[in-house]
Amino acid sequence: MSHTQDKSAALRQGVLIFIYLAALTALEYFIAITFKAVSILVIVAMIKAALVMYYYMHIYKLNAESEDDEHSYEYKTGTNRLGLWLFLLSDSFVFAGLMTTRINLLGLTRPHLDQLLGLVVTAILLLSSFFMNRGETAMSHGDKKSFMNNTLVTFVLGLGFLLGVVLVEWRLAAEGGLVASFGNPAAGPMGAVFYIMTGMHAFHVLTGLIFLGVVWNNARKNLYSARQHWGVEAAAVYWHFVDLVWIFYYPALYLIGRVV
Amino acid sequence: MKKFFSTALARGLVWQLIGTLVGAGLVTGIRAMMGLSITDTFFFTEPAWVLGAFFGVLFFLAGNGSVSDWFKWSRGIDTPEHHEDHYTGWEKYLNVSLDHKVIGIQYTVTALLLISIGGLFALIFRTELAQSQLQFLTVDMKLFGQNGPQLYNTLMSLHGMIMIVSILLGIAGIINYVVPLLLGAQDMAFPRLNAFSFWIAVPAAVLLLMSLVLGGFDTGWTGYPPLSVRAPVGVQMFFLGVAAAGWSSILGALNVIATIIRMRSKGMTAMRMPIFVWAAVATSIIALTATQLIGLSFQLVMFQRLFGMGFFDPAKGGNPVLFQHLFWFYSHPAVYVFVLPGLGVISELLPVFARKPLFGYRWIAMSSMGIALVGFLVWAHHMFTSGMNEYLRVPFMYSTLLVAIPTGVKFFSWVATIWKGKLTYPTPMLFVLGAIVVFLLGGLTGPPNATVSVDLHLHDTYFIVGHFHDTIFGGFVFPFFAALYYWFPKATGRRMNETLGKIHFWLMTPSFFVLTFGMMQIGLLGMRRRIVDYDPALGFDSTHLVLTIAGYLIGLSVLIFIYNFFNSIKNGEKAEGNVWNSRSPEWQVPSPMPVHNYDQPFEVVGEPYDYGLPGSKYVEFSSPAKSKHK
Amino acid sequence: MGHFIIVGILVVVMAILTYVGLDAAGVATQMHPIEASLQSVSIDWLWNWEIMAISFLFALIVVPMAYSMIVFRRKKGDPSEGEHFEGNTTLEIVWTVIPLFAVLALAYMGSYSLGETRRVDPNAIVIKVKAQQFAWTFEYPEYGIVSNELHLPVDQQVVLKMESADVIHSFWVPEFRVKQDIVPGPLTDYRITPILVGDYKVRCAELCGASHAYMENNVIVDTKADYDAWIAEQRAIALANQTPEGQGKLLTVKNGCIGCHSVDGAKMTGPTWLGLFGSNAELADGTTVVSDEAYITESILDPKAKEVAGFSPTTMPPYTLSEVEIANIIAYLKTLK
């Protein structure tokens, strides 16, 4: 548990990581509009992913030895944490499979999408991750109120992302020629790949939102404490995972290759 | 009967029906609102069936109660850590239980049921194959909207998939029952998830069977597009069924890994785990990750059908070969999911019946991991003729051949294990030895398939069919039976009848050799897979007749087993002690296993297989007070 | 030591017996059916080595197993345990490394054999192959010939440029060994050098639907002289077929119609065409219609529109043919009395 760490230091760390991530995202965007080096984009995405996994998702906690006996909350949390990570590992194969599909079918081309909108939704998601981290940090220091506020912000931002993708981006893409008719992404592999990738991701965002709602509500009922808040941690890790996926999907759909 | 209808199983099925109607109704309603016809074909349209089937699964799970604890948790209501079962007798097995032993048995019995259904399908289509020309699956006959040849294809495809699902459930059954006992754990790491993994397999099986009556599908278990894009609605039920069964497998594997990492008893270091546990880890790693890809590949076809998204449609810029890559990325590693637990059972039982340590424990443990990891890199050996990039064939040939090495290590170590032992041959041992020989045959026919040029001849012939029945029988069916005969007394406190067991073995084994050897022979001579009828000029009639008879004899032996199994539960000879004189912890306590497993936790104090070393001990039971783990 | 010597001898004996037995069953030295292509030679060569290896490895495992089972079985009333040894690292390394070499050898031979089967002759004849549910069509672009029998000259490499109209099929002549899928979309190549005159069959090896089993056409390997004669004959027929009926007949071959429709009254996947034109077609709903131009046109463009009794309307794919083409087909159908 990170409550050994001083609260404000933890919060500062969150801010710092957020700044790194934002800077790297800006860098990506810059690369994409200037010299289009795919390899650099891949490397930047990997760095971002590593930052998120380490600082936001606390992957190192998997290693935490607990001396407690196996009926203790801590021991069980350790087991739960392992279970969650295994689940994420499994889930990432779905996303990897879709990525393979994208690479196979589209190669170094990409659909015609609204760049600005892409950047905006990406920023929103990133920001939501930041607030999620704040919320979780707050909870691990027993600050329920701050947790609830931050989670609410996360929720709203997440909802914004979801609506931005599904209501705005999908429609714009359709008007841009990615579908043949309503509900029929038939116009070539571009549409198919774009909708399945964003769709699968959006589905995960949706489940993440539900999860956030559940922990928010449970926090309201005072069910979490500084020592015992596995539900919060799980929701946070899951939320960051959804962000992690987007770290790869965003360049794959918006930045890499030439527009067709 | 009344009792039956109040069980979770019956409730679930009723809810599945309701869910199907709701889902279908929803789509039909929306279509009606959009002014579309609601009586196209089949009364319902394809999207209606798909949503219906999907809702059916969700309703089943919500209705039978396997997710109710999670709903409570999400509302902040705590539930007791370990439910005691309210039911006794057979009712316990038809209701939601969180006890890994009950779940293990639920899995096992479901697997047996599915093997029977899948086997029955095989016997039906084998009967048609007994002679060239069409006998009863003729063009004129009609059943479930399919004519004879179409029905053949459906039965054949379903045979493949139902059998595969039955394997997944069968290994889950054995692992569930045995692994926590071997580890000294009270249960799996996530008991509710465990129950969920089992129960989701039930609607999955229902969906698979539904595909038969909904027009069937004629794609083989591999479901390659574009054929699967053109197949009847049945193929959608097949896809959904596989997806649900896939989740069962994924979540089950997750649970197994977490259990093994977190719940070992004191002193059980990695190299002191019973060898079967290693097999379970290796299997679970594959099942956890790769399984997603079969779900995804089928999902993409499903979307291509529903929304016209042209992933695999060349006319829309798609690529049919891409499907095969996604599909085999799972389906090759899957074959190691089938066999690794079986090979683990062989390694686990051999020392007991040879009264000797397992030869080269570390090597066997590591070979399981090796097979699992190399298994991820070989998938395209199913695609040598597919028209994928030509140069890819060579690396995949090499990687495939590599699997022979860790597998060989196992074989040699087994031989060394029985060398100079004191062998006895009760039924489980017979099945273990049978498994080794059968799997050897199957394994040795693997490398020829792996060498590309030879595979250009063998691909899609009965040689391949022979190859995989050998590997599957040797790697799963035989060890599965061995495991059932072996752990049956642990679960029931009674033994299965030895005489019937031996009849089962001596009927099944020779028939099986005849079946697969005959398959391989005609395969080489030009017998293609997946054909309802063959050219009489090829002269295969007599061989096919023999194969059919052999198939029936295998079926008969399985029936004998099933009789023996259910009969022995009540009437078997009592066996409450350490029947096989094993060192394994679960045999150190009386059978049947108590509800909470070990009353006193144990500590591992020695090597698991030190048979023949006087005074050695594997586990020591301590007093409950010192129950600290790790 | 004694045990090892006996087992060693038995392994050798068993390996030889297995190999001889397999050979007798017709599956070893030369894979059957007979070798009819240059490519099959190197394939069978590799196969033979593999069978030898299999025979040996099979014996290597099964013999010591059987030996232990008999010699080391527990005698009645013997309560003792087996000998206690836990493993032997040297042995483990030996049986990891030796198979490794076997695998390397196999990999080398496999690559060599694959290379042989893919050897390219720049003078290969090009033939176009069209596969569709459930028929094969062969086109000789040089001569303007379309046929549903594949004729090949002996000792001459041909390259088949294969395309599929619908689903995946696979071109396989067992005597030629090599097989190649035909995927809708890109063309796939199939190179073969027949070396033995004879009549063979191409058998579709990839499940492609209800009549997959019957997707078989003749493949005839001719002597050079016979081949030339056949080409000349076909060209003459093609020239003579400039009439609408002739063109129609050609179209039915080219589009694979005759994979499902017979012209002699035999019942196949679809109704026979013999006497079809002008007759009364019985529909599944009990009514009858006269098979006139309109009905036949509709049957081709939209087979699902009217379902003929006893046949499944989903089996026939809809065709997009031009008016002229359909008129030609109808002209041809009229001749089938």
Ligand code: HEA
């Ligand atoms: C339980 C399942 C199982 C197992 C364990 C295996 C094991 C292997 N399989 Fe098999 N296979 C299937 C199930 C299985 N297979 C199925 C279901 C299909 C068909 C799918 C379909 O199309 O429907 C298939 C198809 C299949 C193909 C595709 C054929 C085709 O369609 O054209 C290939 C090709 O390489 C292949 C190869 C192998 C190899 C090399 C192994 C190896 O793992 C075998 C290793 C074992 C040994 C080699 C024996 C012991 C080793 C020694 C004694 C050491 C010394 C040996 C040597 C040096 C060689 N298999």
Ligand code: HEA
């Ligand atoms: C676990 C895996 C498994 C098992 C056990 C079997 C068992 C059998 N299989 Fe299997 N088979 C596959 C997996 C398996 N098969 C797969 C994956 C395919 C590929 C499918 C594809 O190409 O897509 C295949 C394909 C396949 C074919 C090729 C079909 C074709 O290409 O056209 C054949 C042909 O002979 C065949 C025959 C048999 C026979 C005779 C048995 C016998 O052993 C069966 C014995 C009978 C029983 C075990 C049933 C006994 C019980 C009863 C009779 C009681 C019934 C009672 C009730 C229902 C209550 N199988």
Ligand code: CUA
């Ligand atoms: Cu064409 Cu099978």
Ligand SMILES: [Cu+2]
């Ligand atoms: Cu494989």
